Amino acid sequence: MRFAITLVYNAKRMQGSALDRELIDDFQAVAVILAVATVFFGIQYQKVLDVLDERLPAGPVAREELRRKIFLTICYRVIPIAATSGASAYLFIPNTLLIVREGHFDFWNFDFIRTAWLFVFTLFALVFGWACVQLVNLGRKTLQARRSG
Numbered sequence: 001m002r003f004a005i006t007l008v009y010n011a012k013r014m015q016g017s018a019l020d021r022e023l024i025d026d027f028q029a030v031a032v033i034l035a036v037a038t039v040f041f042g043i044q045y046q047k048v049l050d051v052l053d054e055r056l057p058a059g060p061v062a063r064e065e066l067r068r069k070i071f072l073t074i075c076y077r078v079i080p081i082a083a084t085s086g087a088s089a090y091l092f093i094p095n096t097l098l099i100v101r102e103g104h105f106d107f108w109n110f111d112f113i114r115t116a117w118l119f120v121f122t123l124f125a126l127v128f129g130w131a132c133v134q135l136v137n138l139g140r141k142t143l144q145a146r147r148s149g
Helices: 002-015 018-053 060-102 112-147
Strands: none
Touching (some): 018 060, 018 112
16 A cells, blocks of 8 residues: 555656646756856856956056956956846746745755756856946946046
8 A cells, every 4th residue: 555655646746746847848948048158157257357356557558458458348248147147047036936935845855856946046146146246346446447547
C-alpha cells in the first residue's frame, strides 16, 4: 500500500502544476537572453572597473579625455548592462511573485525549477544593481575630473 501511495505521489509531482509548466516554457525562451547578458557582463566588467581605477590626470586636455572615456564607458558598457539585466529582471517579476506567493521553504525537498527561477531572477537583479552603482561611481568620477580642472 505504501509503495502505491508513493507512486501516485511521484506521478502527481512529475505532472507538475501549470506554473511549473509555464516556468519551463519561459526558461526556454529566456535562455538566450540569459546567455547573451551573462557573456556581455563578463566582457564589460573588467573594462568598467579599469576606467574607475584610472587616476585623475593633471592637465586639462587629459582630464577632458578622461571625461570622454567615462562618457563612452557609460554609454557603451554600463547602460547596455543595466538595460539588459533590468529588462530581464522585469520580465521575471510576475512569475517570481507567483512562486513566492505559492511557495514554501523546505531545505531538503525543494522544487528545482522554481528555485532556479528565483536564482536567475536574483542574478539579474544583482547585475542591474551593480550597473546602477557603477553609473553613480562613473558620474562622481566625471564630477571630480570637472572640478579639478
